Amino acid sequence: MLLISCPWCGPRDEDEFLNGGEAHLDRPEPPEAISDEDWAAYLFFHHNPRGMLAERWAHSYGCRRWFHALRDTVTHRIHATYKLDEPRPELPE
């Protein structure tokens, strides 16, 4: 049971949240200008690292806000959570 710090509500149990996959993906626009490769890359070919992942979470059973988290997919340690308009934090090595 992860303990996730919602930037608005503070630390809450995992089962209040929905995961939204990789963060910082920008939807390519407009449709006429996007190649098939770029469209497929946007839809399917996401980063799936063994280690640090920037990912999206929604506090669905709380404030219903989306935010970002930096989480290690091996240890599950969450190094930071941050609002959508904040840049991805730098982590100390």
Next chain:
Amino acid sequence: MSGFRLNRGGSDIDRGRPLAFRFNGRLLHGFAGDTLASALIANGVSIVARSFKYHRPRGIVGSGFAETNALVQLGSGDRLVPNMPATLVPLAEGLEASSPNSWPSVDFDLGRVNDRVRALLSAGFYYKSFMWPGWHLFEGFIRRAAGIGRAPALPDPDRYEAREIRVDRLVIGAGRAGREAAERAVAAGEHVLILDAALDGSVAHLGRHPLDTGHEGGCLALARTTALGLYDHGFVTAVEEIEAAGLRQRLWKIRAQAITLATGAFEQPLIFANNDLPGILLASAWQDYLQRHAAAPGRTLLVATTTDNGYAAAFAAQDAGLTVRAIVDRREAATDAAQEAERRSIAVHRGAAVIAAHGSRRVRAATIATPSGTIRIACHSIAMSGGWAPARQLFNQPGCMPERCELVGMAAETVSAEPLDLALTRDPKTSFIDFQTDVTLADMALATRENYRSVEHVKRYTVWGMGTDQGKLSAANGAAALAALQDSASHRIGATRNRPPFAPVAIATLAASRHNGALHRPWRHLPAHGWHEAHGAVFEDFGWLRPSHYPLPGEDIAAAARREAAAVRNGVGIMDSSSLGKIELKGPDAGRFLDLLSAGRPSTIAVGDIRYNLLLTELGTVLDDGVVTRLGPDHFLLNTSSSHTETVMRWIEDWHQCQWPFDFVTRNVTEEWAALTIAGPQARALLASLPGTIDLAPERFPHLAVREGVLTDHPVRIMRVSFTGERSYEINVPAPLAVEMADRLWRAGTDFGLVPFGLDALEILRIEKGYIVIGTDTDGESQPGDIGFRKMGQTPGDFLGKRSLMRASASGSDRQHLVGLMPSDPAHVPLVGAHILQQAGGKAQGFVTSSCFSPTLGRGIALALMKGGQRRHGEKVTLWSEGLSWQAEVTMPRFVDPKGERLHG
């Protein structure tokens, strides 16, 4: 001589409270404070169970969780528990227990024949045989022979509950180290939870201060509570035994800032021939039974040890007046304990080891290898101490260093077990590593020989450590054995991963947060549920509990639905549409946002108008359909399918927050509004008979328009939308007014023959019109063009899914299109799920998605998805379902009023 009760002593038992219980049908007696195990020892019961594979007689070997032999079947009927260690069962009046896995009895078990052909049943023998003529011919026998206890056969009458708690520090284990850690933490101002599996109240004195009073520090102590799992971020589960007032167990869900594991250590058995005989116990267990229960496992005792703990057992036995035949110590060096033994005139053999135990139904003697040769010593019991394995099961569960976690006390100590000397066992085939699963040293040697060398391979090949104790008494010895066999060091062998739960726990306990039965998932009721009940509705679960039909006496569901549907076509009906999703979007950018979200440009809807709308995924497939209503210049109402509301709401929030943070707000108002639909040729007349402020004249309130006002004193929002094909008014009222409004409509309806109709009638009406239900008449691949809305998919500008609709795959000729089907036999109603074949046979062309008997047409009709179906109207096809077939013709997906004239006026 088997076990017996001493005349005095026993710290845990209350001799003033005798208890009667039955074991294998025999009436026996014990005392309050006994466990089933101590009571069985006191009653001289040696053989408690039979082993898994060889059916060897087994007695009690340990105490507490450290028991792997003495599994019993507990209780009966709906309170049956299989495979319960007798050591964990508090004795109770009337308790019934029996030995599983033996026939005809545990004392004379025919399964023992397996022990005679042990060489044939070596580790993994089943992988090497039973291939001819076929595994299925043997499997039944193997299955019946395997397993241990009988499974409960009746639903469980007991209750379970879950509680959550947050603490600064969780201390697991209330031994000395745990208590000290808790006291230190409380003194430092922490809020502490300490738990211990102990049956008594030994932790109670630590206090029961409430934790959330805000005072400086505090401690909650839970007895009879066992930590089960150590999960991420300081989360721990534990089970508390309650056994009161129908409440059997409580699951604790603990979130701790810090965790102190004071889980102690498990004493380990020694490896020698016949080390599994009844009467051979762990030294710590021997002491426990003697001192806490005054139950002596035998009148004379031989101690086999590698630690001082064996001496402690010997001294305790001597103090209780029992005879200690000798202490056999693997260590050569003189110790204080050995000197004490000599002072007590107990014979000590240093640098010696028991190499075999003798006896058939329980131990009678042992052979000892000493530096000066082997000797044989008669004894009634053996206490063995093979060292201590720290109880780090919880600590090891995560598979990586757990966060905020410390080990204290014996759990923190490193073991320096004596390396195993393979020469010291007389017979590897009866030298048991894992008692319960009958894994011997010979099995491990065989696995090594066959190159199953990794601990995991050995475990899986021999089933070592896979019993109900999950290796608590076998992991260390197994690793030592492998080290010796593989000529390696024990720590290089590694260990298999510990997994939750720490000890077996009832499935119902783990599921306690999500109650089963009626509360497995809560019911969702319509605001006017009671009104429908009063009008004879039969309800069915469609995500919401909704009326399926309102049968008259003698009517079945089909007859009721046809009558209700006909009433709507010919007169007027009322149905509850409250479950339809209602999401409002309000703000200057609401229209612009909806344009990006929808195929169909909702921003071009005029205020007061309604338009059909499709939401697509980025793959261009239909996510949901519904109408969009423009209530004001900046105010839109989006209707969703009943079962998709939350999905769509999340969809909107996701795109709004993460991609297009435009200026508007959104709100799911589904449960704030009830919606009652009046449909049928008489609908307008009925509404007109009620007082209100809304002009119902069709030229000023046409189909696909919305009006707000007052109807019979109540504020309403009336939408002219239709899912029946009839003139239709959806009257939205604040949910608390639902019953009142339904009553008023009902009273007004008596003059018009108003009939309540349910979902089955609605099915008929909408299928006749070819109106689709997303997820029923579409599948996950359906795109707008497939269901007759190609133009919506070509709306200019960007919207979700647009780019995918521009791909070749979106216009392929074999896409599945929505079509109608008319069976050749008008009485036939096509089966939903029947597949469409070309008349000549061949590959499937599609499948029936919805069907009904149309009372309007007097025949069966269906909707279907069919390859290239839009170009195949008029084609004769075969419908096929599980070997049966019917003929049908492909048609437009519209059977009644294809031009939609009935909607207007």
Next chain:
Amino acid sequence: MSERYSAFALARHALTGNRDWPQAWRSPEPKAAYDVIVIGGGGHGLATAYYLAKNHGISNVAVIEKGWIGGGNSGRNTTIVRSDYYYPASAAFFDRSVTLYEGLSRALNFNIMFSQRGTLTVAHSRGEVDFQRRLVNAMALNGIDMRTVSREECFRLCPILNCTPDARYPILGGMVQDRAGTARHDAVVWGYARAADRLGVDIIQNCAVTGIRRDPVTGAVTGVETEKGLITAPKVGIAVAGHSTVLADMAGFRLPLRSLALQAFVSEPMKPVIDMVVSSALLGVYVSQSDKGGLVIGGNADAYASYAQRGNLPSMEATLSGLIEMIPSFARVRLLRQWAGIVDYAHDSSPVLGLSPVPGLFLNCGWGGGGFKAIPAGGETTAHTIATGQPHPLIEAFSLGRFRELAMVDEATAAGIEH
């Protein structure tokens, strides 16, 4: 060399105290070069090596495993074998796998205990009964032995099902595949390993791959860097389930896969109580009983990316509450063990098989929670693809290219089933 296993051999060795059984497979040091390297010593990797040697005469093959063979999902799954898939391409592939399973014990001379006890999937609403009819008809037309069964038949097949009419989710019907069943997962791994070893394949354990070498000019694969040094080969296959994207990253391309933790549970051992594999899509649970007597229970994957092979509470609660709603008498049965494997899911829940963007590098991944049942056919078709350089006809629909073309084989959304 190893000898044939049989009841006769068992008896002979019993007489000599089981003292001279040969090794099931060797543990050789890796050679500097092979014709083919297969990364991943799970069921798929070992089966690929076996069929390369058996069907294509290519035995100069190394299977490289970072831990112990069968230590990934091959040894963590719930051992179910079935072919109740919706799309013709899936049905053809998985039915081939069931067919191979039927003859596998004898082909490998290793009893994998394939037990065709059948699967029963129950339906809880009229809509679900209709939906199952659609699935059964589609599958039957694809040649799969599926049938629908009535409510009464469900209770006859599994008398402990929740048959109370006021159940929260009453059982109204079901569908059955009789040829489906379970097999002993470790035995499948060991059987393929032993048979491949006999044909000359080198199985290299405890040897993690740390890099993939490519020709700087052609871009083609030339070998792999490992903890035991560089090993070269003109052809390399990847069969590492949840770690596929890690290997793809080493080779310099992306795969459309997400790694999730999928949990499983086993109960204490009991005498036979449930004969078939019984599941409910609505309740998100399936259960069978192993030959040892434990209930083997599975559910849905955790919903976030993970490489941690451990269980979690929320999915356990969902799975187990679903189980006791479906079979109330299991409430008092005690759970022994909870664990997880890392599964790799593609968007459409179908596997990704065949050619990769790197010449000479071949893919066997994207199995999601359904890789075990696919082992024989996955190995057979991957071996064919590696040997011939062309995708086997059974796997053409599962190419990596389908994502660019948006030509999915979407079992999850079309058929509503997560496999």
